[in-house]
Amino acid sequence: MPISIRFDNSYARLPDAFHHKVAPTPVETPRLIALNRPLAAELGLDADALDGPEGAEIFSGNAVPDGAEPLAAAYAGHQFGGFSPQLGDGRAILLGEVIDSRGARRDIQLKGAGLTRFSRRGDGRAALGPVLREYVVSEAMHALGVPTTRALAAVSTGEAVIRERVLPGAVLTRVASSHIRVGTFQYFAARGDVSGLRALADHAIARHYPEAGDAERPYLALLEAAIARQAALISKWLLVGFVHGVMNTDNMSVAGETIDYGPCAFLDAYDPAASFSSIDEFGRYAYASQPNIGQWNLTRLAESLLPLMDPDPNAALEQARGALKRYPELFNVAYLDGLRAKLGLAEAREEDLRLAQDLLDLMARDRTDYTLTFRRLARAAERPEGDAALRASFADAAGFDGWLARWRARLAAEGRAPGEVAAHMRRVSPAIIPRNHQVEAMIEAAVERDDFAPFRDLLAAVAAPYEDRPAHAAYADPPPESFGPYRTFCGT
Numbered sequence: 246m247p248i249s250i251r252f253d254n255s256y257a258r259l260p261d262a263f264h265h266k267v268a269p270t271p272v273e274t275p276r277l278i279a280l281n282r283p284l285a286a287e288l289g290l291d292a293d294a295l296d297g298p299e300g301a302e303i304f305s306g307n308a309v310p311d312g313a314e315p316l317a318a319a320y321a322g323h324q325f326g327g328f329s330p331q332l333g334d335g336r337a338i339l340l341g342e343v344i345d346s347r348g349a350r351r352d353i354q355l356k357g358a359g360l361t362r363f364s365r366r367g368d369g370r371a372a373l374g375p376v377l378r379e380y381v382v383s384e385a386m387h388a389l390g391v392p393t394t395r396a397l398a399a400v401s402t403g404e405a406v407i408r409e410r411v412l413p414g415a416v417l418t419r420v421a422s423s424h425i426r427v428g429t430f431q432y433f434a435a436r437g438d439v440s441g442l443r444a445l446a447d448h449a450i451a452r453h454y455p456e457a458g459d460a461e462r463p464y465l466a467l468l469e470a471a472i473a474r475q476a477a478l479i480s481k482w483l484l485v486g487f488v489h490g491v492m493n494t495d496n497m498s499v500a501g502e503t504i505d506y507g508p509c510a511f512l513d514a515y516d517p518a519a520s521f522s523s524i525d526e527f528g529r530y531a532y533a534s535q536p537n538i539g540q541w542n543l544t545r546l547a548e549s550l551l552p553l554m555d556p557d558p559n560a561a562l563e564q565a566r567g568a569l570k571r572y573p574e575l576f577n578v579a580y581l582d583g584l585r586a587k588l589g590l591a592e593a594r595e596e597d598l599r600l601a602q603d604l605l606d607l608m609a610r611d612r613t614d615y616t617l618t619f620r621r622l623a624r625a626a627e628r629p630e631g632d633a634a635l636r637a638s639f640a641d642a643a644g645f646d647g648w649l650a651r652w653r654a655r656l657a658a659e660g661r662a663p664g665e666v667a668a669h670m671r672r673v674s675p676a677i678i679p680r681n682h683q684v685e686a687m688i689e690a691a692v693e694r695d696d697f698a699p700f701r702d703l704l705a706a707v708a709a710p711y712e713d714r715p716a717h718a719a720y721a722d723p724p725p726e727s728f729g730p731y732r733t734f735c736g737t
């Protein structure tokens with residue numbers, strides 16, 4: 246019996262200008278590498294039926310399930326500050342949408358599924374390494390509590406893709422609450438297509454911000470809501486040490502989910518200026534620049550929405566400015582709340598930012614490991630003698646001791662039980678992130694030796710980031726010295 250998926254394809258019903266209806270290009274010998282069974286169940290899919298050759302057929306694009314209406318979406322985007330009026334899905338093909346077990350609409354999309362009208366000079370394909378990276382890192386982000394697209398399946402294609410060298414090809418099946426990007430709005434705005442813009446905004450409101458639809462000014466409310474979600478999202482990135490790496494406006498979801506894990510990386514050593522992507526020469530998308538870039542991108546969204554916001558252009562501009570002005574405050578509040586939690590503080594006080602910033606400054610100076618430092622701090626919270634490994638990680642031991650004394654005094658003033666404080670801290674500061682050296686080792690095993698055991702092990706570890714499980718202990722370790730400085734390459 247063919248697999249049945251209950252599609253309801255609202256994006257396909259939007260006007261022609263929104264998409265190119267195109268089927269995936271079949272691949273030679275699809276092999277299912279991974280199926281996310283819990284996610285499949287959440288989507289109402291038959292995980293047993295999909296966990297084998299039939300799943301390989303569907304998730305490679307070789308078999309298009311009944312009810313799917315494959316399409317490539319049109320979008321534009323600012324890439325490293327320069328505007329491209331037409332990008333679009335050059336290698337991703339949306340199969341359709343399903344309503345999940347909680348009643349939410351979710352996209353099911355194949356990334357690497359072949360040529361579309363938007364492929365430009367690309368081959369429409371993805372390489373196995375980047376597919377596995379996106380699978381592991383997006384699932385890690387989900388487990389960390391960061392809004393993100395999800396990975397439903399990975400399939401190898403049996404075909405080669407040519408990059409700097411010949412690599413095995415693969416397709417990632419990605420699930421998202423939508424694939425509407427800031428660049429999707431820019432696409433219609435740049436063409437002066439106000440009716441398309443309105444259709445898009447109405448679609449985004451219905452799908453992501455239904456309360457905005459009831460507001461006096463729905464399009465302003467859409468902008469405000471998108472700004473709030475983006476501020477919250479980027480604060481979460483910083484709090485787990487995530488560097489997106491390619492925050493172009495076409496890689497910013499209007500739903501506030503992290504999307505496009507091309508050259509992303511997590512901080513090992515804390516360095517606010519950290520930037521890993523080989524194409525981000527000037528550090529535009531460095532770790533600590535992400536909040537500002539978020540605002541820059543949201544300003545592009547605001548500009549795109551102006552024609553809808555008010556018939557009077559000056560009034561529209563005024564409203565957009567007002568909405569954007571709130572972003573820094575929204576970000577700062579969310580980030581400081583997160584830092585407080587990482588320090589185990591339950592009460593908000595004036596001096597909290599200073600306390601947190603002083604620790605971050607010490608960490609930056611001595612390049613301590615971002616993840617380990619906070620995790621060890623939880624241990625220090627429940628031990629009066631402190632944590633020897635933590636102290637040893639600071640070259641400036643006296644500086645750190647001074648900070649530790651201030652922090653302990655602050656905790657003592659709150660008077661909570663040390664065990665409780667430590668438990669709270671461990672709920673927000675992970676033991677395990679997808680460490681860059683582990684991700685690279687996992688990719689090498691898969692690509693060079695067809696060995697997917699490291700992929701499965703890493704995935705299992707990052708799926709339980711806040712737990713200290715002995716079996717996962719190796720994944721909590723920082724990189725060995727020999728790993729050296731890390732560089733990522735756009736996973737095209």
Ligand SMILES: Nc1ncnc2c1ncn2[C@@H]1O[C@H](COP(=O)(O)OP(=O)(O)OP(=O)(O)O)[C@@H](O)[C@H]1O
Pocket residue numbers: 332333334335336337356363364365366367368369370371491495496504505506507735736737
């Ligand atoms: N191999 C390829 N073939 C065709 N088009 C490509 C290819 N790689 C990237 N593109 C296109 O180049 C543009 C920018 O690429 P970018 O790396 O941001 O996106 P992506 O990783 O392909 O996809 P997404 O943003 O959907 O995760 C997009 O329009 C994308 O579709």
Ligand SMILES: [Mg+2]
Pocket residue numbers: 495496505
């Ligand atoms: Mg992209």
